Amino acid sequence: MTSSSLTLPARRTPSLVRHAIVERYLPVATMVLALIAIWYVAAVAMNWTLVRDAFEREETPYTISDVLAGTMDAERPLLPAPHQVINAFVDGVFGYPPLAPRSLIYHSLVTLSATVLGFLLGALFGISLALLIVHSRVLERSLLPWIICSQMVPVLALAPIFIVVLGAIGLQGLLPKSIISAYLCFFPIAIGMVKGFTSPDPLQIELMRTWSATSRQVLWKLRWPSAVPYLFASLKVAITISLVGAIVAELPTGGEAGIGARLLSGSYYGQTIQLWAALVAAAVLASALIGIVGLVERGVNSRMGAH
Amino acid sequence: MSTEPASKRLVVEANAISLTFETADGRVDALSNVSLQIAEGEFVSFIGPSGCGKTTMLRVIADLQQPSSGTLSVNGMTAENARLARSYGYVFQAPALFPWRTIEKNLKLPLEIMGFSESEQKIRAERYLSMVNLKGFERKFPWQLSGGMQQRVSIARALSFDPAMLLMDEPFGALDEIVRDHLNEQLLQLWKSTEKTVLFVTHSIPEAVFLSTKIVVMSPRPGRIIDVIDCDFPVDRSLEIRETPEFLKIAQRVRNGLRAGHSYDE
Secondary structure: HHHHHHHOOOOOOHHHHHHHHHHHHHHHHHHHHHHHHHHHHHHHHHHHHHHHHHHHOEEEOOHHHHHHHHHOEEEEEOOOOOHHHHHHHHHHHHHOOOOOOOOOHHHHHHHHHHHHHHHHHHHHHHHHHHHHHHHHHHHHHHHHHHHHOOOOOOHHHHHHHHHHHHOOOOOOOOOHHHHHHHHHHHHHHHHHHHHOOOOHHHHHHHHHHHHOOOOOHHHHHHHHHHHEEEEEEEHHHHHHHHHHHHHHHOOOOOOOOOOHHHHHHHHHHHOOOHHHHHHHHHHHHHHHHHHHHHHHHHHHHHHHHOO | OOOOHHHHHHEEEEEEEEEEEEEEEEEEEEEEEEEEEEEOOEEEEEOOOOOOOHHHHHHHHHOOOOOOEEEEEEOOOOOHHHHOOOEEEEEEOOOOOOOOOHHHHHHHHHHHHOOOOOOHHHHHHHHHHHHHHOOOOOOOOHHHOHHHHHHHHHHHHOOOOOOOOEEEEOOOOOOOHHHHHHHHHHHHHHHHHHHHHHEEEEOHHHHHHHHOEEEEEEEEOOOOEEEEEEEEOOOOOOOHHHOOOHHHHHHHHHHHHHHHHHHHOO
């Protein structure tokens, strides 16, 4: 440490900052590079026979390096190379106007709206269930088994039924997708919040009793704030689950729009590169959503005096 | 004390209080036939080994537990009504502050619950924080304070709504000797200036003798009172009093009481 950093501890010297960045991101970068290297090797191995057979069918002479080059830019590879996926992703994002049917931004927005609405519905439902369960032992016994049962049925089987039934009563488009998404994501929130609402220290509950606080006051001034760490832990799980729910819900609609639709049409027509680009879009979306929840959490935590 | 306690109003009148628990190992007599009278303005210590029912007695008075039999009047009403009327402030062994609230907001919590006006909350938070010498810590969060400071906040919080009684359950039990001595002196000051009735549960003989006007010695299995010792040191006593023969005589009597309660046991 230099003398200037001793006298001014708030101002870090650039070398210290760089050091911290290196320390933080070096392991991540190493992992990413290693994965990309493995991916390239796998792309060569998996696409090799495909490319070689194509050369042989056309009866053109070829060398090993020709085949090698072919595995890197095949039109419909078994496993597209990383740069092909990234190109397709960048092209999908920037290559078209944002609302064009081939734009990844358009499809992401379609999925995002169902995800966010589903997440909000699921959070509302999950928290309400937790409140009911915490306030009544009878409800705990009668509701909890059903809540757990609801998650044992695979959503892939349920989604078409939901879409058909909701379609029959005139609900189409965004809402059915959001309901499937909410159906999946309310679960971790309900379970997390039951834990959170019952997490206050017994002494704190007794203190409220000595002040003869009403049960509403106990809820707002003690149970809610105590449940906040549990809330954010379950929201982070729930937001990714609701994205998965929204994507799955797009599959039985016949693939009109959304990331799910891109995945479906990609696999129908063997457009593996499109498929992978849609996967990348889903991953980016999920990371962004978790990031937003994390940011809100940090804001709330600092207001609640976390250290 | 110069004034005669008997002439004052009684704030606690317990008659033949018993409390039994049914546990997996059978019946436990937490309290057996306990009768006790506490006058307004007294400082009463409950002392005895673990399981003697001293904490249970305090909890019964606070209506946190209900006796199996006997009659109890707190501040002239039933224990439940006294609790609903917010007749006492309770201080636990742990500060039990709310970690997401600043010190000031912790102090305001009972006031918010009881519906005090914003301005009154502010005035009281200021008054009681300075009473426990914590002015300037309003915006700090509990984790930024030492254990002793946190316990002072919880005492200020218990006093903030100006209850008739202060019930303290080993409030300094988790603190080290030096902090404890210091807080004992401060508590004595507080008692003198607020003229509250204090009920104080402790393990420590010197603490009990130093603070109290009345020491209730209790014994376990079944939990009962075996001696009540009056203790009248001058109000402006300091810690040095613990070296005087009078102090040692009372401490000896407490110790004898505790020993007698133990003799048939083990």
